[in-house]
Structures are given as C-alpha cells and as structure tokens.
Amino acid sequence: MTTAVAGRRGQVDADVVQERRSRRTAYLLLLPGILWLVVFFVVPIVQLFTVSLQSDYPGAPGYYYRDVNFGNYVDALIQFWPHLLRSLIFGALATFFAFVLAYPLAYAMAFKAGRWRSVMLICVIAPFFTSFILRTIAWRQILADDGIVVGVLQALHVLPGGHITETWVAVVAGLTYNFLPFMVLPIYASLERADPRVLEAGGDLYANGLTTFARVTLPMSMPGVLAGTLLTFIPASGDYVNAELLGSDRSTKMVGNVIESQFFRVPGGFDTAAALSFTLMAIILVLVFFYVRRFGTEELV
Template sequence: MKKISTPYLLLLPGFAFLFTFFVFPILSLAQVSTATPISGGDVGEFEQTLRFRNYLEAFLESREHFGRSLVYALLATFIALMISYPLAYALAFKSGKYKNVLLVLVVAPFFTSFLLRTVAWKQILGEEGFVVPPLRTLGLISESTTLTSTAGAVIIGMAYNFLPFMTLPLYASIDRIDPRTLEASGDLYANGFTTFRKVTLPLSMPGVVAGTLLTFIPAAGDYVNAELLGGPNNTMIGNVIQSRFLIPDYPTTSALSFMLMASILIIVIVYIRKAGTDEVV
C-alpha cells in the first residue's frame, strides 16, 4: 500500500475541524430549510418533504428586511472606511514611537463585550447622554427629536463596533508602502491629491478590499445593534431570523439564513471582481 505523505496527515485535523463545524452544519441547515411541520406533532418537530417553496415564502415575507440589512451594512462599511483610512494612514506614517500604543487603543474595544459596547451607545445617544442636549442647545435638532430608535443610530453602532475590522487590514497594507515611493511622487511634481490617487490608494487596495469585506459581512447579519439602538422600523434580517428561531420555525429560519449567505456571497464575488487589487483605475 502506498505510504500516505506527511503533509496530507498534517491537513487531516484541519479538514476534520472544517467538516465538523462548517460543512456538517451547512448540510444540516440545507436539510431543515426544505422541511415542513409534522401534522399533529409537537412544536419544533419537522419532516423532510423537499419543500423548496419555503425559500420563496420566506423571501416574500422578509424582502424589506433583506434590503434594509444590505443598505445599513453598506452605509456602516462606508462610514467605517472614511474613519479608518485616515486613522490607518496616521498610524503607519505619523505615529512614530507611539505606534504600538495607538494600535493597542484601536483593538481596546475588543476587551469589552460587544453587547456592552452597544448598550453604551444607547446611553450616549439617549436623552441623558452628552450628544442630544448640546445639539438641542445649538438648535440643530428640535426638542421632540431623538437619536435612538432610528436608522442613524443603528448604522453608527455598526460602524463603531466593526471599526477595528476595517482599521487593522488598512494599517497592515499602508504600513508596507515604502515612504520613498511617496517622496518620489513629490519629486515628479505630483501634488498631495495626485500622490494619494495614483500611488497611496492603489498600493493600499488589498487593505481596502479586506477591510470592507471584514466589515460588511458581519454587519449584514448583525441584529444586536438593530435590537438595542433601532426601533420597529429598523429591524434587520438578523432580527427576523432570531425571532423565527425562537418560535420555533426552523425551516423558515434555515431558508432565510441560506438566502442571506447567498446574497452576501454574490455581493462579495462581484465586489472582488470590480475592486480587485490587480487592476485599479
């Protein structure tokens, strides 16, 4: 018998882990998504009937939540990118001996629970927080205007919670840029904007692509920010999946989860093809 090579043996634990915690759950989810409740059975009991209509019914009932989730995730990703790019640039080129300290501060929010960070934003944007009273004093918002239970609060919460996912890949990409390249651009009489557009941005595109994906994907499936910072009109698809799971309505929940994964996968593939790092206009 031919001897199995050592590299394949070393891969076995990894394959076993992926099958146990990824492939098997996905297959189980696919099986449940086409099931129907057992007539006269207990709550939560289903039988496999290959009812693919579950997908159509689940989408028609939740298409508004699908659209809202994708829009919120895109806006949160854009805000995170606008904040993280200057921050990552400053960390890479302007932080000097304080670079390590500032990097620790970037990841410091991870030392606190995701839930607690979101609750903190509920307090910050609440009536007794330090945002609403000054805005009312300046006349920027009326006395009846609130910041919580709004789409803006949900988007701000997601952008903040996923900000490190955007900042770290950007920093890693920008930090690899040789400063002499930027100096050479200046020697060729390029102004700051031209240098950024023609040199810095193209060279940092791997970090942009990685950061936007790491932010958008979890944001699209998030439900904690919508639950704590939003109102009835701000529920996302993650809230629908969570509520239907507790009923329990496992076929609908599984179908919604599969459609969410498929939607994100399609968006990611199109995005990578359009904004890949091989060719930047």
C-alpha cells in the same frame, strides 16, 4: 559510465521519495484544519440547507418531516424582504462610514504616528477586550435622550425628532463603531508595508499630495481596503445585537433579528429561519464575488 548512470538514477529516485514525503507531511499538517472546516462549517451548512427545505406537520407547530420544499424560501422572502434589504443597506452604510473613519486613522498610524504608533494600535484593539454587548449598551447610554450628544444636537437645532435611539442612525452608528477595528487593521497593515520611497517618487515627479494619494497611496493600500470592507460588511449585514439594543421594534429590525426570533421565539419557525439564513449567505457571497472581481488585486484574487 554505467556506475554514473546508476548513481544519477538513484539520486532521482531519492529526490522523488523525498518529494512524496514532503507532500504527505503537508497533507498531514492540513488535515486538522480540513477536519475543523468540515465538522464546524460544511456539516452545519448542509444541515441548515436541509432544515430550510423541511415541511411542518399541519396543526403541529415545531414538528417537521424531511421534504424538498422550496416554498419556504418564497414565503420567507415575501414576508421578510424589507428586513433583508434593510440589513444589506445598514451593512453597506456601516462599511462606508467605517472606511471614512478608518483610512485617515490607519494612514496616521502608518506614516505620522512615530513613537505613538504602538499606543494608537493598542487603542484600536482595546475594545476587543470588552464584551460586544456591553459596548453596544454603552452606545445606548451615549445616544440617550438625556445624553450629551442629543443635548448638543438639540441646541444646534439639527435633531428634529428629538432622539437618536430607536432610529436607523443609532443602529448604523453602533455597527460602525463595533466593526471599525476590522477596517482599520487591514488598511494599516497594507500601508505599513508600503515602500516610502515609492511615495517620495510621486513628489519627485511633481505630483501634489492629492495626486500622490490617488495614484500611489490608495492603490498600494487596496488589498487592505478590500479585506477591511469584507470583514466589516459581512458581519454587519448579519448582525442583530445593534438593531435589538439601539433600534426600534419595527422600522430598524434587520434580518438577523428575524432569524433569531424565528429560531427561538416562534413555534415552527425553524424552516423560515434556515431559509432566511441561507438566502442572506447566498446574497452576500454573490455580492462579495462581484466586488472582488471588480476591485480585487492579484494578492487576493
């Protein structure tokens, strides 16, 4: 009896030791990723926040001293709130149009493409093999005043201004195109994992195609929709390349253009640029939090 009890205790001790070793192994495997996040995410964020609170020496642009000056945030918002609001609006519009274009494409790839699925998937991914800037410049050529798009619209008398470039339409179009794959791929992944038998069950229960889509297909794809929306809205709101190459000097500039200008072109603009960067990040985090709480799923929340 004593031997059996001792054997059980020995087995329990061995299991405890094995569990501790497994935990240590898991922590060791996580350590490189944690160090990467700390060095390249946490430290830069802290540095950005400290820079946003610095004060510049009077009469010496570009020279700062450590301070806790929240007035930088007030001055930045008073001066550049239109650019911040415009960035959020352009990001939301680009996300909406990307969703409208991406969902039918992802649906066709998942359920209708057949042997052409791989080809369509390659076509979606192919733009990533080209420089982001080159793709945006190409859109400037496509939307040029002497291009085919403007020519067709003028022939149809639906382009009163006579041009598309240097307008908000061109900026939103560029954002939508450049970030479209980030919307297509998550939705396709969700739809591709969907069980076809569940979709067939909707028809067996006498639901028409629209009802089946609204009650079955769309809810099943919500994890992909949520992920695609976040992957599109967040970078689109902070983008400055499209507004720089496709927009005008004033009416289409986004907050990313202001941050770039304050950092690299305006003497003594580091504190303003850092304050705008931190404000944009904080606003996006708040919007993402409420969006996930409202539309999130058990897989993502």
